[in-house]
Amino acid sequence: MGSTLAGWLQALALVGALALCYRPLGDYIAKLLTTTKHLRVERGIYKVIGVDGDADQRWPVYLRSVLAFSAVSVLFLYGLIRLQGYLLLNLGVPQMEGHQAWNTAISFVANTNWQSYAGESAMGHLAQMAGLAVQNFVSAAVGIAVVAALIRGFTRNRTDRVGNFWVDLVRINLRLLLPISIVFALVLAASGVIQNFHGFHEVATLSGEVQKIPGGPVASQEVIKLLGTNGGGFFNANSAHPFENPTGFSNLVEIFLLLVIPFALPRTFGRMVGDNRQGYAIVAVMGLFWIASTALITFAESQHQGTALQAAGAAMEGKEQRFGIAASGLFAASTTLTSTGAVNSFHDSYTPFGGGLTVFNMMLGEIAPGGTGSGLYGMLVLAIVAVFVAGLMVGRTPEYLGKKLGGREMKFASLYILTTPTIVLVGTGVAMALPGERAGMLNSGAHGFSEVLYAFTSAANNNGSAFGGITVNTDWYDTALGLAMIFGRLLPIVFVLALSGSLAQQQPVPATPGTLPTHKPLFVGLLSGVILIVVGLTYFPALALGPIAEGLSS
Amino acid sequence: MPKPLPTTVRTHFTALRVLLVLTVILGIAYPLLVTGISQVAFSEKANGSIVKSDGKEVGSSLLGQNYNLPKKNPDDAKEEAQPDPKWFQPRPSANNYAGDNSGASNLGPNSDDLLKAVNDRRAAVAEFDGVDPASVPADALTASGSSLDPHISVAYAKEQVNRVAKARNLSADTLNQLVGTYTEGRSLGFLGQEGVNVVLLNRALAEQK
Numbered sequence: 001m002g003s004t005l006a007g008w009l010q011a012l013a014l015v016g017a018l019a020l021c022y023r024p025l026g027d028y029i030a031k032l033l034t035t036t037k038h039l040r041v042e043r044g045i046y047k048v049i050g051v052d053g054d055a056d057q058r059w060p061v062y063l064r065s066v067l068a069f070s071a072v073s074v075l076f077l078y079g080l081i082r083l084q085g086y087l088l089l090n091l092g093v094p095q096m097e098g099h100q101a102w103n104t105a106i107s108f109v110a111n112t113n114w115q116s117y118a119g120e121s122a123m124g125h126l127a128q129m130a131g132l133a134v135q136n137f138v139s140a141a142v143g144i145a146v147v148a149a150l151i152r153g154f155t156r157n158r159t160d161r162v163g164n165f166w167v168d169l170v171r172i173n174l175r176l177l178l179p180i181s182i183v184f185a186l187v188l189a190a191s192g193v194i195q196n197f198h199g200f201h202e203v204a205t206l207s208g209e210v211q212k213i214p215g216g217p218v219a220s221q222e223v224i225k226l227l228g229t230n231g232g233g234f235f236n237a238n239s240a241h242p243f244e245n246p247t248g249f250s251n252l253v254e255i256f257l258l259l260v261i262p263f264a265l266p267r268t269f270g271r272m273v274g275d276n277r278q279g280y281a282i283v284a285v286m287g288l289f290w291i292a293s294t295a296l297i298t299f300a301e302s303q304h305q306g307t308a309l310q311a312a313g314a315a316m317e318g319k320e321q322r323f324g325i326a327a328s329g330l331f332a333a334s335t336t337l338t339s340t341g342a343v344n345s346f347h348d349s350y351t352p353f354g355g356g357l358t359v360f361n362m363m364l365g366e367i368a369p370g371g372t373g374s375g376l377y378g379m380l381v382l383a384i385v386a387v388f389v390a391g392l393m394v395g396r397t398p399e400y401l402g403k404k405l406g407g408r409e410m411k412f413a414s415l416y417i418l419t420t421p422t423i424v425l426v427g428t429g430v431a432m433a434l435p436g437e438r439a440g441m442l443n444s445g446a447h448g449f450s451e452v453l454y455a456f457t458s459a460a461n462n463n464g465s466a467f468g469g470i471t472v473n474t475d476w477y478d479t480a481l482g483l484a485m486i487f488g489r490l491l492p493i494v495f496v497l498a499l500s501g502s503l504a505q506q507q508p509v510p511a512t513p514g515t516l517p518t519h520k521p522l523f524v525g526l527l528s529g530v531i532l533i534v535v536g537l538t539y540f541p542a543l544a545l546g547p548i549a550e551g552l553s554s
Numbered sequence: 555m556p557k558p559l560p561t562t563v564r565t566h567f568t569a570l571r572v573l574l575v576l577t578v579i580l581g582i583a584y585p586l587l588v589t590g591i592s593q594v595a596f597s598e599k600a601n602g603s604i605v606k607s608d609g610k611e612v613g614s615s616l617l618g619q620n621y622n623l624p625k626k627n628p629d630d631a632k633e634e635a636q637p638d639p640k641w642f643q644p645r646p647s648a649n650n651y652a653g654d655n656s657g658a659s660n661l662g663p664n665s666d667d668l669l670k671a672v673n674d675r676r677a678a679v680a681e682f683d684g685v686d687p688a689s690v691p692a693d694a695l696t697a698s699g700s701s702l703d704p705h706i707s708v709a710y711a712k713e714q715v716n717r718v719a720k721a722r723n724l725s726a727d728t729l730n731q732l733v734g735t736y737t738e739g740r741s742l743g744f745l746g747q748e749g750v751n752v753v754l755l756n757r758a759l760a761e762q763k
Binding site for chain 2: 001003005006009010013045048049050051064065068069071072073076118120121129130131133134137138166169170173174178181182185186189190191192193194195196197198200201203204205206207208209211212213214215217219220221235236237240241242243246247248249250251252304305306307308309311312313314315316317318319320321322323324326327343344345346348349350351352355442443445447467468469550554
């Protein structure tokens, strides 16, 4: 079989698997977010934590709970990393510096998993499984909880209650993330991902050298790294490491895992608002961007543009033989469009346009399909903007799903879409203005600028992948990127929950012949256009200085 | 009676208790459960797919290795390692196939360093294998993402057959058969890319008497 045909087949198999999961998984998530029944184990947990599982919260209380949980998580994780030396299974790793531990703690709490450390030399097993992997679960659950609150803003009327954060958090972890993780951890372990508690194990190779074989509970962490769109590798090489991703089969399973919840959530949305067609419209927009990006990145890589890649004859630098171009491009598009940031090949060595597209994907705001929960709330905010734009064209107050989009709603939506670009562009600008920080680049010229732009885009959008050549374990980068991650995560959540509260208070307005239908192809086109224009106008100058300049000159 | 704590403080205590409960379930019980099942059901894979030769552990079938000649002066850190003609050679590695230091070169598509490395490798590999420089495949010229890639392309394996045959006094036919045996096709016929597992191929060579 030719590699082009095999490449198409694996994309088709992936689309088929995702389509099969869309309805059952989306409906299941909708049910767990709306049912009033608690499981016995959940009742026990509510008793232990002292929460009334039947009491809903007002949006400021919901927000306060999210913020308190994030703050406690950062402190706990920071402490765990710094005190590793006194814990079990620490493998004797050296004490991590304060700035790096701070950066890492924020990174995992913010669902970013930017890693300025190398897993195998900086983290013991207990810190990985009881610290980092726990945040992989709960930060994903926070994203889904926040989008649940936003959807309740559309479905509830004349109330100030948007749900109970603690109940959402516990249910999403226990009923959704944990069961899927157990099943797929075993699937990955069966295909060769390691799962043990060994330290490094030395063997004498056939040519008489010594090689250290790493150990660790990798399969259990690998699954939630992808399912929760986190992306933080157990090892430095992430999903390119054969112990994290050993075969073409495990590779497709991993891509499936990182896409399955974000692509099913529009169904949850449609189900909860009582009109499944609304979900289809949203998923259509997500799917369009994902398909286009996958095709373009794979095409760019197959052309292997760039002097060094032309000399090699194929863009195989930073790519694994067992994956090749097609399975690498598919992973790269999926991981940068979902805020995952895991990599099975290294984007810094991608062709100028292929690598540029991975940056552009993140700049879209991680919405196609985006991170778990955060992708859908980002897309719904842009849907609100699209409806508003359409309203301006015909000169009437716009409404979406029966809720009026007035000044207050548009203020929150605008603040949402301004937050990330501000962090990215200011951060990149400041880094480029400082000679010491410019020196962190590995590559020179336009490609070096792309490394800095990529770092801030990745941090602020909570992706976590990198043009990995850049040296970021410095006081300045750890601090600046830490701030970019935490503000890039929490400020949008503040605006989304405020929006949710504002929508929930309204009395719904009946649809009239003048109402824009938001389930038709027209709206799919309108929303796609708004996304491209908002992103394009914001980031075009920065892209022109980096990937576009490099691509046109080589 | 003491005054009740402010709401904000109470929220943080609730948060801490939730985090601790979830840490026990997701951070301790879950990995232990998965480890327990994996160690029983797929213990060989869960422990790193270790490869043995003559009863001794020589590596993992998933992690590539170096196959170099012994150094002339073991204390000279600067001495460049020379590939051993008796073994099939793996792809270049950015980290010298160190099992505790995975990762890529991260050199860009227009990097002068990468261009030079590719050109140097092309000349060296062509001379080593006695082939036309233009025919050396891309995987022999580029470092992988993990720097632990255990595979090479079939073309690169075939290119090495004559050199290994000569060094070992074996027939090229025998070696071509071995290359065929250790060629791993795409998973399920269409996932990923075909490659020859160098670790398993060389282990088989070691066992040819």
